[in-house]
Amino acid sequence: MYTALYNHIRKYVAFTNADAAALEPYLYMKEVKRKEILLKPGQVCREHYFVKKGLVRMYLMDEKDTEKITTFAIENWWVTDNDSFITGQPTEYYMQAIEPSELIYIKANERDELFKAVPAYESYTRMIAERALVAYQRRVNFINMMSDEERYRFFAESFPGFLQRVPQYMLASYLGFTPQFMSKIRAKR
Template identity: 40%
Template structure:
């Protein structure tokens, strides 16, 4: 049983231990190694991933062949391509482990059954999705409002859990910067 998921659910809703045993049975544990691909562009996204330990990145590849990271997920975060997952369409994204990662995985059909059996989880997922959506809007605001240098320092100061774990080239990708520019910014700050 995942104590971590149980604790996370109870941050937003109230779930009894006996109910959680049944809830937990809908999820399958999965371990992925660093750099292992969980989802590839062109596939149908059929799973929702809860990170118990580790880190995932979601990215796409531009027409010029550049990787652009759109989000990360660390412990207690969810990740999927929500449009592909919901609409049963092919994804444009990749999901890859940044480090060795332990996941809980649920597919769309099992999630629907879970939500029917435990309607209170609709509230939980709504709250989690609202937070994620709000975070996406704030990222857009920062991208439009900050200089590249301000953007980098804002990210590293406000999200040290990522800055300390995620390689600089992935942070650069997430912020729309080049790894070389990030190196210049860091060198300038040290001098």
């Protein structure tokens, strides 16, 4: 049931079977269909999801009703609207399953109790947050150092498998340009 998560935790901290037993009451499962919406603007995001199987995205709608994808989450990644989850304010984001997905999650209001019950889980959470921070920093770096075209080529070469899992227009949105411009780039080679 939750072994994918336990295995992930064990990559970061010492985590006994007793810890797993203590953690389990705070874990929940959710299965979602392709295109199912998990969160939408105005709601408070009260869940932090671990993707056991599948693919999830987060996006915003801008003033012109265009989707701006900010996050993809695949197997073994955590995903949430950190802002809403932590501050309790309503989200501005949509969260949607791109593929049929299996999600393990914890609840915001049980987090403090959980950290008290399983201190190793708090260490793990700290490390995951730090790792997410590194990912964000690399992304800012990426945006600063490359043009849109360079970013596309780099991404396409670095994660060829990922390209096959998301429609191109979603990758264009994530990389910050239009599908038309992406066609233009692709036509070049």
